[in-house]
Amino acid sequence: MTALWSSAQCRSGHCASCAGExxxxxxxxxxxxxxxxxxxxxxxxxxxxxxxxxxxxARPVRRLATV
Structure with a gap:
């Protein structure tokens, strides 16, 4: 996706549904x-x-303990 940032809440990019910028x-x-x-x-x-x-x-990965 191309990105031309204009603000923290707004940007332009390629929309798959509209098939364009x-x-x-x-x-x-x-x-x-x-x-x-x-x-x-x-x-x-x-x-x-x-x-x-x-x-x-979502939760930490449990590691197996080796002895």
């Missing part, structure tokens, strides 16, 4: 992320949603 905005975050930190983005033209960022583990 469109403006994307961050909707109001239900997960209480800080302003500009939410990975969810929505196309202003069609509403197609994308999640940008790296995956985070």
């Amino acid at each position: 469109r403006l994307f905005e961050q909707p109001v975050c239900a997960d209480e992320h800080e302003l500009g930190e939410c990975p969810e983005w929505a196309c202003v033209s069609c509403g197609h949603a994308v999640i940008l960022g790296s995956a985070q583990l």
